[in-house]
Amino acid sequence: MTGPATVFDKPTDYIGKSIPRSDASRLLRGQGRYVDDMQLPRMVHAVFLRSPYAHAKINSIDISQAIDLQGVVAIFTGKDIAQHVEPYVGVLSHLPGLRSPAQYPLAVDVARWQGEPVAVVICASRALGEDALEYIKVDYEQIPAVTDTLDAMSSEAPLIHKEYDSNLAWKREVEFGNLEEALAQDDVVVVEKQIKFGRHTGVTLETRATVCDYIPGDEQLIMYYAGQAPHMLQFILAKHLDMLEENVRVVAHDVGGSFGIKVHTYGDEIATAIIAKLLKRPVKFTADRLESFVTDIHARDHVVDAKIGVKKDGTIVGMGFNDFTGIGPFSMYPRTSAIECNQILNLTGAPYQFEHYHAVGNVVFQNKTLMCQYRAVGHPIAMAISDCMIEEAARVIGMDPVKIRKKNLIPDDAYPTKSVTGMRFDDLSHHACLDKLLEIMDYEGLLVDQQKERGNGIYRGIGFVSLVEVTNPSPMFYGVGGAPIASQDGATVRLDAAGALHVSSSVTEQGQGTNAILQQIAADVFGVAIERVKVTTGDTATVPYGGGTWASRGAGIGGEAMLLASHALKEQVLETAAVILQAKPENLDISSGEVISKESGEQKISLGDLAKIVYYRGNELPNDLRPELIATRHYRVTDFPFVFTNGAMAAHVEVDTNTGFIKILHFWAVEDCGRVINPQLVDDQIRGGVVQGIGGALYEECIYDTDGQMQNASMADYLVPMASEMPEITVAHVETYTKTSVLGAKGAGEAGTGGAPAAIMNAVNNALEPLNCGLWQMPMTPERVLKALGKIK
Amino acid sequence: MKAPDFSYEKPTTISDVLALLANNELECQLLAGGQSLMPMMNFRMANPGTLVDISNVSELSGIYERKETIEIGAMVRYRELELSKIIKTHCPLISMVLPYVAHAAIRNRGTIGGSIGLSDPAAELPAVLLVLDGKIEITSEKGIRLEPANTFFKGVYETSCEPDELITKIILPKKQPKQKFGFHEIARRHGDYAMAGVCILQDVDLNVRVAFFGVADRAVRSIAVENLLSGNSYLSGELIKNAQNVLNDIEFEGDMNAGPEAKQHIAKVVLERALKEMKND
Numbered sequence A: 001m002t003g004p005a006t007v008f009d010k011p012t013d014y015i016g017k018s019i020p021r022s023d024a025s026r027l028l029r030g031q032g033r034y035v036d037d038m039q040l041p042r043m044v045h046a047v048f049l050r051s052p053y054a055h056a057k058i059n060s061i062d063i064s065q066a067i068d069l070q071g072v073v074a075i076f077t078g079k080d081i082a083q084h085v086e087p088y089v090g091v092l093s094h095l096p097g098l099r100s101p102a103q104y105p106l107a108v109d110v111a112r113w114q115g116e117p118v119a120v121v122i123c124a125s126r127a128l129g130e131d132a133l134e135y136i137k138v139d140y141e142q143i144p145a146v147t148d149t150l151d152a153m154s155s156e157a158p159l160i161h162k163e164y165d166s167n168l169a170w171k172r173e174v175e176f177g178n179l180e181e182a183l184a185q186d187d188v189v190v191v192e193k194q195i196k197f198g199r200h201t202g203v204t205l206e207t208r209a210t211v212c213d214y215i216p217g218d219e220q221l222i223m224y225y226a227g228q229a230p231h232m233l234q235f236i237l238a239k240h241l242d243m244l245e246e247n248v249r250v251v252a253h254d255v256g257g258s259f260g261i262k263v264h265t266y267g268d269e270i271a272t273a274i275i276a277k278l279l280k281r282p283v284k285f286t287a288d289r290l291e292s293f294v295t296d297i298h299a300r301d302h303v304v305d306a307k308i309g310v311k312k313d314g315t316i317v318g319m320g321f322n323d324f325t326g327i328g329p330f331s332m333y334p335r336t337s338a339i340e341c342n343q344i345l346n347l348t349g350a351p352y353q354f355e356h357y358h359a360v361g362n363v364v365f366q367n368k369t370l371m372c373q374y375r376a377v378g379h380p381i382a383m384a385i386s387d388c389m390i391e392e393a394a395r396v397i398g399m400d401p402v403k404i405r406k407k408n409l410i411p412d413d414a415y416p417t418k419s420v421t422g423m424r425f426d427d428l429s430h431h432a433c434l435d436k437l438l439e440i441m442d443y444e445g446l447l448v449d450q451q452k453e454r455g456n457g458i459y460r461g462i463g464f465v466s467l468v469e470v471t472n473p474s475p476m477f478y479g480v481g482g483a484p485i486a487s488q489d490g491a492t493v494r495l496d497a498a499g500a501l502h503v504s505s506s507v508t509e510q511g512q513g514t515n516a517i518l519q520q521i522a523a524d525v526f527g528v529a530i531e532r533v534k535v536t537t538g539d540t541a542t543v544p545y546g547g548g549t550w551a552s553r554g555a556g557i558g559g560e561a562m563l564l565a566s567h568a569l570k571e572q573v574l575e576t577a578a579v580i581l582q583a584k585p586e587n588l589d590i591s592s593g594e595v596i597s598k599e600s601g602e603q604k605i606s607l608g609d610l611a612k613i614v615y616y617r618g619n620e621l622p623n624d625l626r627p628e629l630i631a632t633r634h635y636r637v638t639d640f641p642f643v644f645t646n647g648a649m650a651a652h653v654e655v656d657t658n659t660g661f662i663k664i665l666h667f668w669a670v671e672d673c674g675r676v677i678n679p680q681l682v683d684d685q686i687r688g689g690v691v692q693g694i695g696g697a698l699y700e701e702c703i704y705d706t707d708g709q710m711q712n713a714s715m716a717d718y719l720v721p722m723a724s725e726m727p728e729i730t731v732a733h734v735e736t737y738t739k740t741s742v743l744g745a746k747g748a749g750e751a752g753t754g755g756a757p758a759a760i761m762n763a764v765n766n767a768l769e770p771l772n773c774g775l776w777q778m779p780m781t782p783e784r785v786l787k788a789l790g791k792i793k
Numbered sequence B: 001m002k003a004p005d006f007s008y009e010k011p012t013t014i015s016d017v018l019a020l021l022a023n024n025e026l027e028c029q030l031l032a033g034g035q036s037l038m039p040m041m042n043f044r045m046a047n048p049g050t051l052v053d054i055s056n057v058s059e060l061s062g063i064y065e066r067k068e069t070i071e072i073g074a075m076v077r078y079r080e081l082e083l084s085k086i087i088k089t090h091c092p093l094i095s096m097v098l099p100y101v102a103h104a105a106i107r108n109r110g111t112i113g114g115s116i117g118l119s120d121p122a123a124e125l126p127a128v129l130l131v132l133d134g135k136i137e138i139t140s141e142k143g144i145r146l147e148p149a150n151t152f153f154k155g156v157y158e159t160s161c162e163p164d165e166l167i168t169k170i171i172l173p174k175k176q177p178k179q180k181f182g183f184h185e186i187a188r189r190h191g192d193y194a195m196a197g198v199c200i201l202q203d204v205d206l207n208v209r210v211a212f213f214g215v216a217d218r219a220v221r222s223i224a225v226e227n228l229l230s231g232n233s234y235l236s237g238e239l240i241k242n243a244q245n246v247l248n249d250i251e252f253e254g255d256m257n258a259g260p261e262a263k264q265h266i267a268k269v270v271l272e273r274a275l276k277e278m279k280n281d
């Protein structure tokens, strides 16, 4: 990467330090600006009637009683809404063969999952609207529901879409080398397992919410939105509501967590926008928790038949698997519901060197809530397939799990290189991370303790994972396939007349601290006190164009754009200062809001004074000097499809063989996210990610009955991990800067979620080893542990 | 998730409460701490015509020590029970279970009357009442009746309390010097309703009472286990094993966390653990 390498020549002021987030004070005072806090004049509420059945024909909808109720302004059925929208289709051209029918915001003739909206009451209050729902009479004709992924593929299964010959949405086969032949050789030990991953979801503290306002005089639709990708939504609203893109403004103020849940096209939100436009007044929709559970995208839901072949000395010969994943009745628009499976096909085994690989992915329609991209898309599955199979193989050949990794992990000096599936890697550090992990966890000590405690009937286990994480994606992720999803981001930096910086960026704040690191980078690179940097994100009317928050890209891409813009502005300012001071720009620098002499450090002119000359007394400047005092830069990853990061993690667990309970005693995570901009924020990203990984491994599951009814759609019944059950999580870093940018930052947001499940499953199976059993299904609930132990049937 | 429309009354005397309850047309439901009823209303699973808030009825408050019993007003909140010296001294089993009832915020509002009146199969206090042979004072315009805990709990959210009746008091015998108590429960997460739990009383005459919660349609005693354990002063390892083996007389019911077989298995584990803790006391 060529660029202003001088950025890091000076001692760094803010980058690399745990600077407290500037928005923390406001948020802790209860001054957050969340969508549901908004009250606009003439605002009404959208209250959705949702299908109680997983699969039913809608014969008729009678609104005659409901329409006259107190507070009811209007009622729209799926058919009414369909007239005002171009339906959307969740396919991408770089996923050839993926099929999904046109989807409307509300079900039109057939409801295909429990919770799909079928009608909407527009009402003076949410409560009155819920009363009115009880008076809408829908004549449903139930159709057998297809719920189990494998059953959905049988020839007798009812078809969810009549126009298709089966319930298969997509299938991809990936083959390198010749796995079957390689595994058939005499000296190869082959291990096979079926691994099941439950369906779960990302429970955001703030539920999905939108206020849509239509201003007829401007022909403008404004959507206030609790989400991740304002520009993507701007495009989608314009396209499907047949508006000019410039007449759609999407604004995201504070957002209370997203995790990938809030980066999709939801029918209830689109319908809210349509209705605001029709009624020419603001309409609010806030999902309640019940609606969240049955309409927010779910994730995972995989049944994987996996195999691995190793030689007696631990050399991995190859691995393969056949994955079936259930995605609900449609592929989600616009990211599609095939990306998770695609990631699994691409990433399984990626940390290791081996030659033979054969993987098949089957993406299957079913009558459940739509499945799509949630934090660490595909990674927990891919890492569990390879690392749990590797540890199982190690057990079979009697080898230590660390030793087998060291033998097969790509060497740290092998870069640039490629994985077996052709993923291009650079600047990774698998061995350094594993070494650091062993150093902080005292592996030898844990092994001694394990032996000792087994004698007391206490079963402890240690499990590892070595992982890669897709971060900083290039256009090859979505844009190449025709999705309106920008992989580049922009940053604008402006010096005001008082010498303060106003910066804006197209990456967004979801509570993870993006605004804080943007502020740190701008202050550091430009040279002002951090309090004097004001950050704006989330508003399509004011920020540069870009992708928003997803795929761990805020720091690596948004941060780099901010670095480049700050540096560009600095060069401009120094050029202007040089003229004013009759000095050479290369002899000047900016520090703490002052232009200084590079050599002596002497303060020459404050930024405020400089800006005042430019803005108020331009007459003092030569006529050919026209300073902008504003700079915009955009950045995209060009050299690689993705900038991979890597890490190593370990879990120490105790399995109570009487109750089946699993207690995580300690968790360690070593992560190489390149340059760490704010250690505390990175550590908290890792910890939060690990906790969501623990959720998937031990607690979280969307439980459905055979009719497709979700059984545990409440915070009392759906078990998110809570503080009491969480272990100490120790985080450490190896910093290998990516050469693709000046900043050198890779992403860090998803590693914990991607790696923790495999480490925990490995630890549990390590604990169960002396009992001659194992558990290969997540979440690893007490009942499943008891079954694995043979204590119950 | 918004409650349907309802009327709201906040009487200050028992007789005013009873008058409201006696009026069928009002379709009254009592509101105590609201920790269970409010969510049920918001889910539209409960749909009262009139919500009768009893939190201002002072006759329903207070914990009183009588000669042989402790009387606890229906509106006494868990938090008050936790802090009460009378409870600590005379009803130690209540003190043992309280830290496992929900979370502090819920215990600040939830009441003993609400817990008993709700009869959640996984709640702790109904099982406590069963083993202590507690009595429930139930009042209506027809008069006052004392119902033994043994016959009070009928099923999931079902009790012998009629729509026109109000639970006014819970009456528990005071601890006797040589009585021993046992308790153990297992929950997926701290503060969750238990997957399975047990309360045990070993009486002065060595009679044993054992009640499980979280495993059936209500808190239930195991007479088989009680018979086996009764009369033994020493809870030997073998006795405990045998007690586990005879735990077959409950109709175990599964829930989302565990099927009936897992429930039975875990019930045996909590029984073993509670008995071992009693033995070591």
Ligand SMILES: Cc1cc2nc3c(=O)[nH]c(=O)nc-3n(C[C@H](O)[C@H](O)[C@H](O)COP(=O)(O)OP(=O)(O)OC[C@H]3O[C@@H](n4cnc5c(N)ncnc54)[C@H](O)[C@@H]3O)c2cc1C
Binding pocket: A716, B029, B030, B031, B032, B033, B034, B035, B036, B037, B038, B074, B075, B100, B101, B102, B103, B106, B109, B110, B111, B112, B113, B114, B115, B116, B117, B118, B120, B122, B123, B124, B125, B161, B165, B166, B167, B168, B191, B192, B193, B194
């Ligand atoms: C997250 C969560 C976790 C929980 N975990 C547990 C747990 O682990 N263990 C546990 O035991 N409970 C648990 N609970 C329930 C909690 O203890 C309830 O508050 C309690 O069971 C009901 O008490 P309340 O005072 O809130 O009653 P309310 O919710 O006000 O009323 C409950 C029912 O009892 C009736 N009622 C109330 N008072 C009377 C009366 N005097 N006479 C007749 N009927 C009456 C009401 O009409 C209503 O039907 C939990 C609750 C939550 C929200």
